[in-house]
Amino acid sequence: MTPAPSPLAVPFPPMPPIAGAVPRIARAGYKDWGRCDLTYVELAPGTAVAGVFTRNVCCSSEVELGREQARLGQARALVVNAGNSNAFTGYRGREAVEAIMAQVAQHLGCPPSEVFVSSTGVIGVPLPQDKARAGLEAVFAAQPCAWEDAAATIGTTDTFAKGAVASAVVGGTAVSVIGIVKGSGMIAPDMATMLGYIFTDAAVEPAFLQAILSAASDTTFNCITVDSDTSTSDTVLAFATGAAGNAPLAGFDDAGADAFAAALHDVCRQLAHLVVRDGEGAQKFITVTVTGAQSDESARRIGMAVANSPLVKTAVAGGDANWGRVVMAVGKAGEPADRDRLSIGFGGTWAARDGQPLPDYDETPVAAHLQGREVDIEVDLGIGDGRATVWTCDLTSGYIAINADYRS
Amino acid sequence: MTPAPSPLAVPFPPMPPIAGAVPRIARAGYKDWGRCDLTYVELAPGTAVAGVFTRNVCCSSEVELGREQARLGQARALVVNAGNSNAFTGYRGREAVEAIMAQVAQHLGCPPSEVFVSSTGVIGVPLPQDKARAGLEAVFAAQPCAWEDAAATIGTTDTFAKGAVASAVVGGTAVSVIGIVKGSGMIAPDMATMLGYIFTDAAVEPAFLQAILSAASDTTFNCITVDSDTSTSDTVLAFATGAAGNAPLAGFDDAGADAFAAALHDVCRQLAHLVVRDGEGAQKFITVTVTGAQSDESARRIGMAVANSPLVKTAVAGGDANWGRVVMAVGKAGEPADRDRLSIGFGGTWAARDGQPLPDYDETPVAAHLQGREVDIEVDLGIGDGRATVWTCDLTSGYIAINADYRS
Known part of the structure; x- marks a missing residue:
């Protein structure tokens, strides 16, 4: 009845005794x-x-x-x-x-x-x-x-x-x-x-x-x-x-x-x-790095809006470099942002800069990055020095299966 | 390629012409x-x-x-x-x-x-x-x-x-x-x-x-x-x-x-x-009615916290009268609430009143209600006259399937 370990599981580390x-x-x-x-x-x-x-x-x-x-x-x-x-x-x-x-x-x-x-x-x-x-x-x-x-x-x-x-x-x-x-x-x-x-x-x-x-x-x-x-x-x-x-x-x-x-x-x-x-149903570990925000706290809120977006999380689950959904999530955070200075990247490759898709954007390395267990999403607001890093996992049908039948 | 109509679909109504x-x-x-x-x-x-x-x-x-x-x-x-x-x-x-x-x-x-x-x-x-x-x-x-x-x-x-x-x-x-x-x-x-x-x-x-x-x-x-x-x-x-x-x-x-x-x-x-x-993957239409809140706007925010909670939505998807998750969602809304005056019901049956499960709570009618296409969740805060009704759908693996592969 025990579920299989998360594919993102890591071994328990050797631990010293703690006196007292x-x-x-x-x-x-x-x-x-x-x-x-x-x-x-x-x-x-x-x-x-x-x-x-x-x-x-x-x-x-x-x-x-x-x-x-x-x-x-x-x-x-x-x-x-x-x-x-x-x-x-x-x-x-x-x-x-x-x-x-x-x-x-x-x-x-x-x-x-x-x-x-x-x-x-x-x-x-x-x-x-x-x-x-x-x-x-x-x-x-x-x-x-x-x-x-x-x-x-x-x-x-x-x-x-x-x-x-x-x-x-x-x-x-x-x-x-x-x-x-x-x-x-x-x-x-x-x-x-x-x-x-x-x-x-x-x-x-x-x-x-x-x-x-x-x-x-x-x-x-x-x-x-x-x-x-x-x-x-x-x-x-x-x-x-x-x-x-x-x-x-x-x-x-x-x-x-x-x-x-x-x-x-x-x-x-x-x-x-x-x-x-060990997020329920997690298949990928996602790191969202936000830079160029008005403040660190603003960067954190924007990062959490991205990390909490079901559409971003399902896109990552599907291996889809859907940076438009990241734009959406940044915009809904209610924090200062300028659409035309916003840049979005995955795994170190910019998909969009200054509010537009890059003309020579090559999705190949991004698609490869999204196939891995660790996915990095980079957001640069371009309006300040605030920065934050937040972490989440993807949203999969495993989450639904676990939570639609938890009590029984 | 066209997906099957939502199980919650209703026919398009006859429409009069609109002159102009x-x-x-x-x-x-x-x-x-x-x-x-x-x-x-x-x-x-x-x-x-x-x-x-x-x-x-x-x-x-x-x-x-x-x-x-x-x-x-x-x-x-x-x-x-x-x-x-x-x-x-x-x-x-x-x-x-x-x-x-x-x-x-x-x-x-x-x-x-x-x-x-x-x-x-x-x-x-x-x-x-x-x-x-x-x-x-x-x-x-x-x-x-x-x-x-x-x-x-x-x-x-x-x-x-x-x-x-x-x-x-x-x-x-x-x-x-x-x-x-x-x-x-x-x-x-x-x-x-x-x-x-x-x-x-x-x-x-x-x-x-x-x-x-x-x-x-x-x-x-x-x-x-x-x-x-x-x-x-x-x-x-x-x-x-x-x-x-x-x-x-x-x-x-x-x-x-x-x-x-x-x-x-x-x-x-x-x-x-x-x-x-027609919510993506929706199988159930959920009405959340909030009463007894400090204000109508507070009631709306609490209702939306319930309606947006993945754990509430997956519970409804699973036909699970998990009112504890409703309590959690009320509490995370950041609105005035008193845990010990809070009541939660489904389809007109109270599961919990004044911060505690009802001693004679019979889950049978609630379980039957949750099997239907239309699910009502009632929240009474017990602290004021504010009220609101909000609507959402359940969260199913259909949502994941649609959104993990939208662009391709």
Whole structure:
């Protein structure tokens, strides 16, 4: 019953252990499936946490609570339920989350506010408290698992486990940054990934961790889209256990802060790309690069309009260098643009410049480029210095097949 | 090669002649197809005109010029080219339109500004002037045709000819209002239909015609979506020949103005629905009714977020009453909403009320409703009096098949 891996799948990378962060998995049975669906990561006392969350106003209790908890900056545990998002379940949904927080807090002897809970799956069915309770008892007793197992367990319609690794030297101390993420539908701007978790053994002050996570998300998770739909549960959390023993990073003036921020950004970018690579029905990985816009933010909006256009995405699916649809998408973005200065290219070959098709445009190299798994679309507005890169996948009948029959 | 008619197709209605508006068709050969592709409607001297146009900033020369021409309020002819949109073709595209205007103006002995031109089809290829010139000569010599033939000739990927009729009594005079329209991809808010034309024998002052056309468009053409993509060529023009001989309508104080505005609105609504019924790959006609929003405009935006959501549209395609996806779409609209007051229903049956699934929710009638060709989705925000209705179709693998291989 497991779908074949996406043709854009990449292998799970070798991952170092992260001292102070121990993953375990168990089977709570949230759905009638023979797989683990509860992930538990125990975190060392003093672990700093930061988070970015969906802007969907109908967000889940997990997101509501998680947003408040992240402001406090301290974490002792992460619990991820797969198969039931617990969203739009009213007070019963909130009670289910609070029960999980209380049970874990009692187990660890910590405040409930330090227990972070995420849930993913069908909306509108309250998370069954009995299953969660028994699942937690099982996971407390389980052996630690590999990060790859945790990455597989947080997935729902994902076709492969997704992880990313980076490292940095902070004040003479080597630190690791790893991340796991799940997709893969309902992926849109304003927190693109459904659930992503980053762990590092670096010591980082919560406020600084939040600042660099937010900045990294803006150019990674918030620059991908699969289908323009924004989940009610989207969450990215970063946990810094401090076990590496470096002097805690509190700002960019600290030695190694730039390297650490770069490593965290790198992991965010890798994870964001992995979500696109497992976009439902995806056959091609599309990079849209926008230059010459009035501002970076304007470039990002134009890039997202292109990346979200069903007509652009189906053209790429069909291997059709239909640059007219890119023009259309640029024009509908509602951002400053001058039709007669606009240029469109594919894979480094301009198809149109300054508002007109090139007279000697040879579609042969473009057609060859569009046959590949990685398609680049270049848009130059010709009116400023703003630039952005966004990522998406093509829109295929596979997306329809997956989503026309998800619940059954 | 002609695709099968949409399962949502309806027969072309019987249409009265409109005195002062005579349609003709010919074959210009804009594409290599064995069908007429040039439509010409000659209008009596003194015909008033009003128009609404795409807000896509990369609009075609036809739209740029048409917008200026419509402000002058007078029309003698309409020319519609099918198979080539002439958009994004720079000065050569503009020259092609001006050449058509000049040729028709010379034929009729009128100012070029009274000749309205639309083009639809592939973007980025300048309209060949020689084909247009010969096509116009042929059409000038052609016999008048039925409106159904004109409706078929303006189509591109349309699977059936679309027309609408209404009538009114204006100051004791019976007047007719008819319309033809083409779709059917690249349909989105901000001028939803690609090309729509309305003809009436009523006498109406141009400014008043513009006012009622704009108002009617706001709740009809601007409340439909097929794929959220906004064409560079979207145009609706209304022509009032005045041949019925009523005292010209100049405002709502005039006798019969309300009835005429209602008839024009009725034609716009019918045409808008027809575009959705021929949405690419459409199998179901979806009506989204939003009530209890903070304002009517907020309700419209929420309705469009639901109607544009690929996950909602694929759920309907699969006959899946997945109201959780409706919640998600409401939440991503960015409009005021309170998750715990939100109610979602299908076909008159509430699935969720006040932010929670109904305890006694019986999915049987909803599942039966979703098996039909017409699916109603009800959203009640519970926070105000704003309301709106929008229309869309489901998203099927047929849409992918059509759009992944359009140019070839």
